[in-house]
Amino acid sequence: MGLKKDNVRTKALQIPIQPSITLENDGHKNALHVLIQPNIGLDSDVRNPVVELLNNNLANEAVLSQKTRSAHWNASGKGFFELHILFETQYKQLNEITDKIAERTRMLGGIALASFAGFLAHSRLEEQSAFIPDILHLLADHETLIRFLREDIRKCTDEFEDEGSIELLVSVMSLHEKMAWILRAYIEQEPVQGETQKRILRDE
Numbered sequence: 001m002g003l004k005k006d007n008v009r010t011k012a013l014q015i016p017i018q019p020s021i022t023l024e025n026d027g028h029k030n031a032l033h034v035l036i037q038p039n040i041g042l043d044s045d046v047r048n049p050v051v052e053l054l055n056n057n058l059a060n061e062a063v064l065s066q067k068t069r070s071a072h073w074n075a076s077g078k079g080f081f082e083l084h085i086l087f088e089t090q091y092k093q094l095n096e097i098t099d100k101i102a103e104r105t106r107m108l109g110g111i112a113l114a115s116f117a118g119f120l121a122h123s124r125l126e127e128q129s130a131f132i133p134d135i136l137h138l139l140a141d142h143e144t145l146i147r148f149l150r151e152d153i154r155k156c157t158d159e160f161e162d163e164g165s166i167e168l169l170v171s172v173m174s175l176h177e178k179m180a181w182i183l184r185a186y187i188e189q190e191p192v193q194g195e196t197q198k199r200i201l202r203d204e
């Protein structure tokens with residue numbers, strides 16, 4: 001629903017990646033103004049594409065966070081109070097996710113996207129600024145991100161073998177699955193009549 005039409009996955013990112021350097025000193029020289037690249041068992045040809053992948057996800061999360069915040073601010077009508085609180089809970093969770101992803105880009109020696117322009121350029125979600133997102137739109141966006149995350153986790157596993165990023169992305173995907181479930185449950189018209197309920201009805 002909120003997915004961009006063009007294939008943004010193939011778009012080349014123009015995010016600065018710090019050049020690799022070799023440190024031949026004790027790390028305390030005043031003249032050392034270059035940024036120190038991590039020596040953590042992941043070569044730059046792995047770290048750089050993972051930083052790009054993480055920045056794509058960072059952009060997704062930032063856009064969805066702002067959309068959720070719009071829903072929080074502009075909620076009105078019958079379920080106002082509940083919705084106001086529900087959206088607040090979720091945009092705070094999304095903000096925490098952005099923080100974790102941004103920090104991971106830094107751990108890998110990259111630079112975290114931080115501008116609105118950058119987020120909009122790299123997000124796989126549309127901003128849809130013309131209207132206030134409702135639960136259905138937010139649910140569709142969560143589900144879109146879950147599908148992309150699943151793909152990126154596979155990539156980090158098969159191509160990059162970066163366990164730290166895999167762990168992070170799996171935890172992010174689980175949070176989205178939970179947020180999506182909560183949104184889905186909220187708009188269900190009738191409670192699911194499971195076996196327990198049927199048993200209770202039979203016993204009455």
Ligand SMILES: [Fe+2]
Nearest residue numbers: 072073084088
């Ligand atoms: Fe608020």
